[in-house]
Amino acid sequence: MAWVPLKGFLAKSGLRSGGAFGAASTHTSSALSDTEKLAMLDELEQSGLGWFWASDAQGNITYLSAAIADRIEVPLIEILGQPLSNMFVCADRDGRSKSLSLMLGAHKSFSGIAVRAEKRPEGAVLRLSGRPAFNGEKFAGFRGTGSDITDEFFREEETVRLAKYDSLTGLSNRYRMKHRIESTLTAFKAAKRNCAVMMLDLDKFKHVNDTLGHAAGDELLKQVADRLQRSLEVECEIGRLGGDEFQVMIPDKDDRGELGEIALKVITMLRQPYSLEEGRCVIGASIGIAIAPHDGVNADDVVRSADLALYAAKNGGRGQYRFFSGELENEALFRRRLEENLGVAVQEEQLFLKFEPMVSAEDGTVRALETHICWMHDQRGEIDEEEFALILDGSSQVVEVGTWAIREACRHAAQWPDTIRLAVNIPVALFAHDGFVDAVAEALEQADLAAHRLELEISEAVFFGDANAVDRTLAQLFKLGVRLTLDEFGSGYSSLAYLRRAPFDTIKIDEALVSEAEQHDSKELGLIRAIVALAGALEMDTIANGIETTEMFARLKECGVKHMQGPIFSDPVTSDVVETELVGELWKIAPSGDRMKRAKRRTVFRKIQVIHDDHSYEVTLRNLSRSGALIQGLSDVPKGTQFVVDLGGGQLAVATVIRTNGDTQGLEFEQSLVDDGSGGLCTRNRVSPYALASAGTPLAALSQGNYNAMQGGLLGQGAGSIPQFGYAAPTRHDAA
Template identity: 35%
Template sequence: MSLLHLLRENWSVRWRPRWEAARNAVTAHESIDGPQAAHFRAMQITAVRRLFPLVILGNVVNTVAIAATFWGHIGTLWLALWSAVVVLGLGVAQVWWGTFLRRSAQGRVTASPRAMRTLTVQVAMYAAIWMVVPVTVFPSADHSGEMLLGTVTVGMLCAGGFILSAHVRAACAYVAIMALGSMLALVMSHYATQVALLSLLVVYAGTIMAMVVASARVYMSRLRAEAETERQTQLIDLLLRDFEEHASDWLWETGVHGQLRHVSARQAQALALRPGSLAQVSFLDLLEARLPADLPEALEAHARLKGCMTQWQAFRDLEMPVMVGGEQRWWSLTAKPLVDERGAPAGWRGVGSDITEARRARDELARLANVDALTGLANRYRFGRELSRLNELGEGQAPNCALLFLDLDNFKNINDSLGHAVGDQLLRCVGDRLRGMVRDGTVLARLGGDEFALLLWTHTDPLAVDTLCRHMLEALGEPYQLQDVRVEVRASIGIALAPRDGSDPESLLKCADLALYAAKAGGRNTYRFFDTAMAENARARVRLQHELGVALAKEQFAVHYQPQYHLLTREVIGFEALVRWQHSERGLIGPGEFIPVAEETGQIVPLGTWVLRQACRDAVHWPAHLRVSVNLSAVQFRSSSVVDVVDMALADSGLPPDRLELEVTESALIEDHEGAQATLMALRSRGIRVALDDFGTGYSSLAYLRRFPMDKLKIDGMFVRSLDSDQDAQAVVTAIIRLAKALRLDTTAEGVETKEQMVMLRALGCDDVQGFLISRPMPAGQVMPYLARSADVLTPA
């Protein structure tokens, strides 16, 4: 008993502390690492899991090699089962080990001691499963099999130990089981008498365990060092933040009567004076003598500083402008009163900082937040704040102001054709001209793009505003010399007056916008005052847009057809498809009322598709020599799917392509030349005819006729109706017909209403005509009866 007692005492006194120190060097424990222990355990598991792809690859290779070598020499089912357990076990372990990790409230990954014990048991079980085949197969294997098993086992022993070294318990369990299994295999084989082999195996296993422990010690040391570094970093950041918050450029201190004392060199440097000249100088008087005379904020800051010091109240970050060396600087002053041992006031001690650059940057940011960077005018935000003053007036007070919206008429064309640099220069010039015309009490702003706004708080009489608008249009209409380009631009203005048109910002903005829309609709380069009819028109437009959407969904439209008459053969050669809206309340509505709305909202695309399909379905029942002409809007023509839509309409109806004629306007061609040319060539390659509609009213450029493939020019009815009374109209029509003949194009005159007009067109060489003289547009059901009697109705002149 005495010997046992001696051994226990020796263990407790000498060896147990060493053992615990060695254990703590390779494992995490709350008694050593505190709250960090759970995170260290998680990092140990993560370090092993990170190598799982390599582990799986190595085990798969080793398993396949063993299975391939001993396949057929031992039980096939047993070998296959072992291989599956070995390989799939790793995949299960990778997923299972992930469940050991938890996320703490601070967002750190943690693991419990139980998770580490469970992981150790799993590793031991896996090592035991792995050693099943070497133990059972090695004694009866041939030489090559022995070499394979020996190589694989030693490789697994070494690699597994190093891979698991971050988790020392699991690594040691793995190495021990693998070593014991290898020894058992040697003992059961004919190598049992080779004591040297067993000794070497023991030495290798011991060496690997020693290296595992050393590696684990290094890994834990690194984890603890990183944790300590992070803690130190956080502490340093905290100290630095505290230092930065309380740092100052210079210290200042005064006596009970406000005279400076203990003047530092940095304080004297901030004032551009010698330290000796500041002794016993009143701090308040010193600052007062250096206040900028033209800055009201300076007097307010000095009064606040004087009030705080007089009442012995601490202050912080009091900003004050001072003149130093002829330059205005900004100081930030912070101070608290001093008391003596009896608690009586003893003076002031504080810090001063030169914040000139920060103040300038802040003022610049404030300026940029309210000023348009391009023109230097007020921006949308500043304008909105100024307009919000309407809401600040008390109830019953009638605000008196005028709001003007100004929009440049052809700015987009200038910007696109001459470039954004010229466009920006033009906007600056427009802003300068407007700035030179406004008076005091006017807020001039650029709202964005080419939109400007003026808010007049004075001189808001309608006659005065009318005069101002006329002068602005005249001034803006003067040419601009921009770089090497001479540019002319026009503007439209919408005007709303308060309180006549509204007494709150929202109402005035809406009214001015409606007035601007009316000015643009009235021909541009003009101005309009808001009136109630504009609001009603806007509501009617919105209502029409909604009803148009419903009509599209219910297909409440009909296609009427106007015949086209060939002057030479005196026969009907086709019909133009014209859409009508069968309104549920208003009856039949002409296209002039709803087509513009459909084009603005994009509804023209589905509407045009429906008209095209319906026209093709109707035309397929006409005689085979008759064509149908369908108008394509500019929006519809520029759609990427227009060719597919036409193909589908022809395919669904069965109408031959050569019986379809599509009419496009010049506006559909001018914006995307390449795309328009490709679309026209694709249509004409299918045999579809293309006509240029309303020729003579747009750009009428010969370049379009040369560049774009056409079959026909349609002469606008505006010229045809004046043909027998206006020589200029005759000249235009004559020129168009001659031009078309020179380019081998057909011509169709629209709007023929008298026989005299038809006689003159025939004499001028026009090919086709259409108009009320021939027939008004008719429903599809009347086309065939009309054709039956057309020979009797149309007589030669």
């Protein structure tokens, strides 16, 4: 049917002023004639305020306002005679609306359906309404109206998108992630499937915001989101929960070896340098990992477990991942108690200092010693300098502890040769304290220590505060005569303005920059050369921190760095060692590659269960490695005996005795252990809570107990077997 004006179509269809477009009754009086009514409808159609369409009984388009064809950019001649359901498709991207063909096939009125032209899926959006027309009892097709709702549709679509997605990064937002995790875990619980949740927090992001501005921080978050999406090459859902906190859900993944590799890849990618319009920066990331149903059955429990693991990763030194275990909650509580008890530790003299040598790159002579605070806790034992720094960072006792450290360090330094300087790291809270300068002056006076022998290491974070107060404090310190070091220079948010504002004597190159220079190309070395040149121009010394290899030492020396420190020279040592080394001639330390920075080891001298057949034995775990373990406590165990080693928390490792000596057996694991992200080891997989549930136990997260009571025995043997091995008499070491 060729297009005809609305007036002709109405006349031809016999509807005239009745039907879908006319008056409800021919008996209704009107001041307008039929001709005037049709003219008014023509004007309405041409104005765009009202559009019309019609179809025959087969659903083919018999009439369409020319304005509609123009709006959807499809020639009218290509539309007329075509099925309406072929020409238009529902505009709802999520597919929630019923299909147009189903509604037309029902021969019932409809309204408000949003459609797009099938040939122009990204074009205008129309809202169609229609009602069936009948010739007597016979269905004659549809008559309807349309309107352009493109702007309204996209506004609503954007509103819906913003309700689910983060407007800055385009990742899922907190609401969507919560809904996705809840719905996924509910479905996976019924299907007995696993699901991992990662909580990710950026390290040092706040410094970027504070130094380069919020615009730089926003751009950095966009780049982080992009790197996250590129580094996660598995099916997953990635979300930004707000600030610098991200969340990742990985379905059907419970292998902690694979999850650890994924986390390590993410951490490695995120700590690569970023280029922003405002400058170059380097940040890091910490990750906590929990797995459902092992670490929680419902969404709240799993996310809480991942949060605890993230907290542990950050407290463990940042830039690492950590799997959840039932011990973490106790660790978190214990750490909070430690923070609360710092004041008592100072009063009861539980704190003590260790000193790390700063060595001349030229001749290996120790020129200064940097102080580190440690804590001899009555329950925990020695808390080393790294862990103590993390405890102090979150404590309200920073000023009290920092003041004590300056006083105690000066007391020790007074006993050293005059050629040895003392370096003390100054927390931001202590620097900003009103009595800080007076405390430094008092410490020098009490120890009778020359001011130039005290070197205060100040990070760039102190400049985030009140500029006048900062400048006033720096001027007072300069007048006092102490040396000043700008700490962590080159960490990605350094500013030359700091060097102009403060009378620094030394620039300390950030450890992260040194690490990057060791692992990657020469760009970082070029930056280090530039820092050395800058320091030389300003008549300042340079010191590099965290040197671990002789190769890096040689490169930094070639760059012109004057002083260095790190494991290649010495770990922090006690005051007794310092006093012994400083007796007589100069203390010299040659760099040695044999000094490796040792990863922290978890205590392995503990009681565990080993299972043979279905009988469980309690033994002492003496040693643990990736490939095996050393146990003690059983006698008459022949080589070749197979055990299941229960390391707790659902961690079962099948092992074979490869050597035996009295009450001690060396075991070789069938499957190697993997890193747990914090310097320890764990099994790839754990006992499935679904398996425990099938044996009669309620479905729940794994406890920290042993798992030797599963129905039928862990090795599939029948119950009631007789123990084959006896317990050996405890040695004096065991009794300890």
